[in-house]
Amino acid sequence: EDKVVQSPLSLVVHEGDTVTLNCSYEVTNFRSLLWYKQEKKAPTFLFMLTSSGIEKKSGRLSSILDKKELFSILNITATQTGDSAIYLCALNAGNNRKLIWGLGTSLAVNP
Amino acid sequence: DAGVTQSPTHLIKTRGQQVTLRCSPKSGHDTVSWYQQALGQGPQFIFQYYEEEERQRGNFPDRFSGHQFPNYSSELNVNALLLGDSALYLCASSRTSGGWNSDEQFFGPGTRLTVL
Numbered sequence: 001e002d003k004v005v006q007s008p009l010s011l012v013v014h015e016g017d018t019v020t021l022n023c024s025y026e027v028t029n030f031r032s033l034l035w036y037k038q039e040k041k042a043p044t045f046l047f048m049l050t051s052s053g054i055e056k057k058s059g060r061l062s063s064i065l066d067k068k069e070l071f072s073i074l075n076i077t078a079t080q081t082g083d084s085a086i087y088l089c090a091l092n093a094g095n096n097r098k099l100i101w102g103l104g105t106s107l108a109v110n111p
Numbered sequence: 112d113a114g115v116t117q118s119p120t121h122l123i124k125t126r127g128q129q130v131t132l133r134c135s136p137k138s139g140h141d142t143v144s145w146y147q148q149a150l151g152q153g154p155q156f157i158f159q160y161y162e163e164e165e166r167q168r169g170n171f172p173d174r175f176s177g178h179q180f181p182n183y184s185s186e187l188n189v190n191a192l193l194l195g196d197s198a199l200y201l202c203a204s205s206r207t208s209g210g211w212n213s214d215e216q217f218f219g220p221g222t223r224l225t226v227l
Binding site for chain 2: 004006031032034036041042043044045048088090092098099100101102103104
């Protein structure tokens with residue numbers, strides 16, 4: 001059964017810290033892995049990863065995929081209070097129909 | 112360019128009632144997916160609509176049904192509401208091209224349903 005496991009479930013840091021969020025998966029037919037940020041309502045798209053070892057970067061956020069070890073990490077450097085959110089990892093398992101979601105990592109950045 | 116819109120924003124119903132939630136996809140998108148997100152959990156896939164048909168369904172009972180209209184907008188209907196149906200219902204739109212659904216989904220703001 002295809003599944004996505006995120007860790008940690010919850011994380012509290014101080015502004016300026018660097019955090020690493022993990023997403024591991026099991027899948028029969030990998031197509032892509034996506035990261036989303038969810039604050040109050042709708043998840044907003046961050047990255048889509050399809051190839052191993054190629055880092056995607058957007059400002060202080062970056063992400064990389066390891067298709068051999070079946071995981072991805074999301075890094076946030078110099079965290080700010082505005083980074084406080086739930087970070088969701090989703091897997092497109094190649095059946096072209098739905099995304100399989102992890103439970104998310106709840107990140108709280110304190111001033 | 113309007114993004115994905117959903118209505119209503121909040122809704123309170125009582126057990127046994129029926130509810131209809133609405134979603135308009137992002138301009139240029141033709142595929143709509145519905146998700147249920149309980150507090151503290153990731154979204155759970157309900158179903159996906161394309162070309163006015165249900166293309167795939169998650170593990171939800173028949174009380175959950177949907178519809179897609181020719182303009183690509185969609186409705187989610189839930190009958191015989193249970194307390195456990197209380198959740199944030201998210202609609203996501205994407206584009207299917209050449210039979211393949213794009214990976215990136217754009218989410219609407221969601222409808223918060225409370226069942227008393």
